[in-house]
Amino acid sequence: MVVVGLIHHAPTPPYTSRQILEAAKDLGADTVYLRPIDLSIHVEETGEVRVLKRGRPLRLDALFVRGLLKPSSIEEAALSMDIVIVFEENGVLTINNSRGILTARDKLLSTIILRKKGIPVLPSVVSMSMAPLLRSLEEWGRGVIKPIIGSLGRGVIPVDNPDIAYSVIRQLFSWSQPVLLQKHVDKPGNRDLRVLVVNGEVVASYYRVAPHGGFKTNVSQGARVEGASDVDRDVLEAAIKSVDTLGLLYGGVDIIIARDGYYVLEVNSMPNWKGALEIGVNPAPILVRSVLELVKR
Ligand SMILES: Nc1ncnc2c1ncn2[C@@H]1O[C@H](COP(=O)(O)OP(=O)(O)O)[C@@H](O)[C@H]1O
Ligand SMILES: [Mg+2]
CATH class of the missing domain: 3.30.1490.20 (ATP-grasp fold, A domain)
Known part of the structure; x- marks a missing residue:
């Protein structure tokens, strides 16, 4: 049986993580929820490198990375990524992978890389x-x-x-x-666009409208969600290319459609998708299905 892990620092999986785990179960996989605090990494005399969960061996085929440690030191930040890298070294498919997560979470680095690939970004x-x-x-x-x-x-x-x-x-x-x-660029209608891309395809796109008098369009900051079925194909293509360029299997791309063109603000490598649920799309089964296909290959 395929074993799908999900790593997050929270004591219990937050809703997006829960949906991924539920989808994996529904699709016939075994699931394991992992917290960094419960893990130990062992470099053995045999040369084997093992990750134990509370002293017990783990076998995983795929690992969803949804919430690393909240680092309070550079060492904790390093360990967070080391954990993901150890799984990768042991042949576990990580979603997203360490390189993609590292690049996407750094707004400077990702902006530079996107710009170099011809994606419009803001100065x-x-x-x-x-x-x-x-x-x-x-x-x-x-x-x-x-x-x-x-x-x-x-x-x-x-x-x-x-x-x-x-x-x-x-x-x-x-x-x-x-x-x-x-x-700063003006956002007509005080909204931006969130495009959720999974494995080279757009699975949901929606506008996020900032609350009255507000500036930020994050759903977690109270933005209202509106379906976006009228978006130009080149904007969606840019979202797909952004996710791909950063080395991600899936990502949430924030785009401002301004009067003079569009700009990619950032690509989230561990996106929440409350907005997608609000427009009737649950990305979890779509994401898990593509991961299970990759595992079986
Ligand atoms: N340069 C900008 N011009 C106009 N609005 C912006 C700009 N940068 C960010 N915003 C607004 O702030 C929100 C959060 O910014 P973002 O860069 O996506 O950071 P976060 O990772 O915290 O979501 C965006 O969704 C957008 O509404
Ligand atoms: Mg954002």
Whole structure:
């Protein structure tokens, strides 16, 4: 029997993870929920490298990576990825794989890679010093400050006032946080587009409309969801290409469709999909089915 694991740091699987596990069970696989805290990695005298769960051996064919450690040190951050890499070294299919996760979660690196592949992205600057950030803000008039690694819209701050920008950036520097500043672009209708791609195909696309007076369109920040069946094919193709370029089997792509064109904001390698459920699509069985096919090959 095929064994499908899912790793997340939470004590019990959050809803997206639960749906993946349920879909895997429905499709006839055995499932295991793993928390990094329960695992140990053993480099044996024989040269074998094993991962044990509470002292017991694990056998997995595929592993969904849904929530790594919330690192409080560089060592914890390294271990998070090491765990995924050990499974890969042992021949387990990881979804997404370590390289894709590492690239996608870094907003600077992924923006650079997407840009190099011809995907439209917004002008961005990253620095650990004030002057270049303030110069770009002055040039653009409006900008958006973001953590280089972040999600759910947390810490995403629109700025147009240089003094406010100065104070926010200073505070971030005092926490040893490098700052990503991006050019702000108007979102007509105060909405953006989320495209969910699985194995080279769009499985759901929907608009996320920011709450009244709000700026962020994350569903977790209260955005309203609307089906998007009118999206240009080139935008959907760009979403597919973005996921593929970052080395992901599946991903949630955030796209702003502005007056002068479209821009890919980011690709989420562990997307939540409440919005897809709201428009009547459950991506879990679609995702699990393609993974089971890859495992059987
Ligand atoms: N440059 C920008 N211009 C306009 N809106 C933006 C810009 N960057 C982010 N936003 C808004 O903020 C939301 C969160 O930003 P995003 O880069 O996707 O970070 P997160 O990983 O936290 O979701 C986006 O969905 C969008 O609505
Ligand atoms: Mg986002």
